[in-house]
Structure formats: C-alpha cells, structure tokens
Amino acid sequence: MELGFIGTLQDQLLGMTEELIRMLPQFAIAFIVLFVTWLIAKGGRRIAQKLFGHTDMRPSLLTLVETLITVLIWILGIFIAATIILPGLTPASILAGLGIGAVAIGFAFQDIFENFLAGVLIMVRKKMKIGDVIECEGISGRVEAINLRETYVRKLSNEVTIVPNSMLFKNPVEVFTDESGRRHEVVAGVSYDTDLDQAAEVIEKAVRSCDRVDTDKGIDIFAKEFNSSSIDFLVRWWSGSTPRSGHESRDQVVRAIKRALDDAGIEIPFPYVTHTFKEPVPLASAGDDA
Structure with a gap:
C-alpha cells in the first residue's frame, strides 16, 4: 500500500511538472506583458503631463491623476497577464473572488484604506495645496508632497x-498661506502720564514708515488695557503670509515704534515694584556706622 501511495504521488508530481512545462510559453508571455506594463506605468507621469500639464490643475490634483493612471495601467496589465495564464478567467469571476475576501481585507487594512481615501479627498479639495504652510495637531511646516x-x-x-x-482630513488644519497676505500684531506699552492720542499718532506714523507693511489694508492702533506699569496699545498691520514675512515685518515695526517713541520723548516703561511696610523701617546713616 505504501508503494501504491508513493507511485500515486510520483504520478501527480509528474503530471504537475508536465503541466508546468506545457504552460511555460504562457508564463513567458505573461511575464512579457507585465514587463511592458511596468514600462508603460513608468510613463504614467508623462501621460498625465501631456493630458493635463498645460492646464491650471493644482499640483496635488495632478499627482492624483498620475497615480490613478498608473494604477489603471497596472490593473489592465495584470488582468491581461492573468487571462493568458488562466484563459477561463473573466472580470465577473475576478469580482466574485474579490467579494469573498473583501470584508476580511477591509478589516485587515482598515488604516491603509482610510489614509488612501483621505489622500484622495485631500488632493481633490481646493484648500491646502503643495507649498502651503500649515499647522495641525501641533505639527507645523510647509507641505512638501501629498501622496x-x-x-x-x-x-x-x-x-x-x-x-x-x-x-489631516479628520482634524482642523490651519493654512497660513491660503492668501498672499495676513494680519500681524504686537503690543506696545507707554507710561501712564503719556498723552494717549499723541502716542497713538506717533505709533501709527512709525508703522506706516515700514516698507514691509501693506498700508492699503489699514493699520489699527487700539488702546488695549491698563497694565501694571503701562497702558498697552494693540498694534495691527498687514504683511506677507509666510512666517518669514511675518518675522521681517514685525522686526521693522518694533524697531520703528521704539525709535519713534524715543524721539517723541514718550517713555516705554518697565515694571515698577513698590514695597509697603506695616511698621516704620529705621534707616542707618553713614555717621551711625562710624
């Protein structure tokens, strides 16, 4: 019986080997098809550039089109290669086979599919394009690529x-460079004995003298609050939306305000500390030490 089992196994292996040898030409053709598919897929970017490169399409959306074209090329190539190896394979049978394991695959790759769908939606929407400076959940910087x-x-x-x-899709995203300009602000304090109307005029004139300030959009000078040692003004102006533009314009504004207040003889106070004692404090003189 053992010899019969070994013989049957040998016959099966021999049959499988013969079948494999018989299908070698089909495997070779399928391999060639996949190789050609790989070459065409590499040109997916060029295909998208020729079709949409001369339009006003956003870079992120163009990336999505390139990816979709590449994926469609690979799907078509794999299907052709599969039908060469298995002539009885049809689109209906492929869909039926995918349907059997769709639920299991969905649970196993839930995060991947979630990020994939979020990526498609991010690429399609108009806001947050490549090159924008954003902040989301404590992460800030310039968008370099969207995959x-x-x-x-x-x-x-x-x-x-x-x-x-x-x-990025489920949480609020702050886009700093959605527009070319944004409003910046700084607080400037003056002493309590200052004429506030005069101080406001001096500060506004100083801000208007800065070439990085967009004076066409207006400058706001508001008396903000009574601070411990000063009356504070909230100074607001418009400048470029990039972080560097904000730093450069703020540097100019602070320097100009300081210079203008000094020239006008207006004090920019620092905190004063007043000590009050319940009992009189005797003060020793130089003669007592002697």
Missing part, C-alpha cells in the same frame, strides 16, 4: 514630518 497614504510636511527648521492623511 495617497501620507503627506510630507517640512518644518521651518528643515526637519520633515510624515503625517498620515487621515489625521
């Missing part, structure tokens, strides 16, 4: 953060 699974955010200190797309 189907993650987004690369380059910090202003040059480190790169790889952010899952689902995080």
Whole structure:
C-alpha cells in the first residue's frame, strides 16, 4: 500500500511538472506583458503631463491623476497577464473572488484604506495645496508632497514630518498661506502720564514708515488695557503670509515704534515694584556706622 501511495504521488508530481512545462510559453508571455506594463506605468507621469500639464490643475490634483493612471495601467496589465495564464478567467469571476475576501481585507487594512481615501479627498479639495504652510495637531511646516497614504510636511527648521492623511482630513488644519497676505500684531506699552492720542499718532506714523507693511489694508492702533506699569496699545498691520514675512515685518515695526517713541520723548516703561511696610523701617546713616 505504501508503494501504491508513493507511485500515486510520483504520478501527480509528474503530471504537475508536465503541466508546468506545457504552460511555460504562457508564463513567458505573461511575464512579457507585465514587463511592458511596468514600462508603460513608468510613463504614467508623462501621460498625465501631456493630458493635463498645460492646464491650471493644482499640483496635488495632478499627482492624483498620475497615480490613478498608473494604477489603471497596472490593473489592465495584470488582468491581461492573468487571462493568458488562466484563459477561463473573466472580470465577473475576478469580482466574485474579490467579494469573498473583501470584508476580511477591509478589516485587515482598515488604516491603509482610510489614509488612501483621505489622500484622495485631500488632493481633490481646493484648500491646502503643495507649498502651503500649515499647522495641525501641533505639527507645523510647509507641505512638501501629498501622496495617497501620507503627506510630507517640512518644518521651518528643515526637519520633515510624515503625517498620515487621515489625521489631516479628520482634524482642523490651519493654512497660513491660503492668501498672499495676513494680519500681524504686537503690543506696545507707554507710561501712564503719556498723552494717549499723541502716542497713538506717533505709533501709527512709525508703522506706516515700514516698507514691509501693506498700508492699503489699514493699520489699527487700539488702546488695549491698563497694565501694571503701562497702558498697552494693540498694534495691527498687514504683511506677507509666510512666517518669514511675518518675522521681517514685525522686526521693522518694533524697531520703528521704539525709535519713534524715543524721539517723541514718550517713555516705554518697565515694571515698577513698590514695597509697603506695616511698621516704620529705621534707616542707618553713614555717621551711625562710624
């Protein structure tokens, strides 16, 4: 009986070997098809550039089109290769086979599919394009690339953060460079004996003298509050929306306000400390020490 089992096994292995040898030409053709598919897929970017490169399409949306074209090319190539090896294979049978394991695959790759779908939606929406400076959940920087699974955010200190797309899609994202300009502000304090109307005029004139300030959008000078040692003005102006533009314009404004207040003889106070004692404190004189 043992010899019969071994013989049967040998016959099966021999049959499988013969079948494999018989199908070698089909495998070779399928391999050639996959190789050609790989070559065409590499040109997916060029295909998208030829079709949409001369339009006003956003870079993130163009990336999505390139990816979809590449994926469609691979799906078509794999299907052709599969039908060469298995002639009885049809689109209906493929869909039926995918349907059997769709639930299990969905649970196993839930995070991947979530990021994939979020990536598609991020690429489609108009806001937050490549090059924008954003902040989300404590992560801030310039959007360097948007892929189907993650987004690369380059910090202003040059480190790169790889952010899952689902995080950017489900949480509020602050886009600093959505417009070319934004409003900046700084607080300037003057002493209590200062004529506030005169101080406001001096500060406004100083801010208007800065070439990095967009005076066409207006300058706001508001008396803000009574501070411990000063009356504070809230100074607001418009300048570029990038972080560097904000730093440069703020540097100019602070320097100009300080110079103008000094020239006008207006004091910029520092905190004063007054000590009050319940009992008189005797003060020793130089003669007592002698």
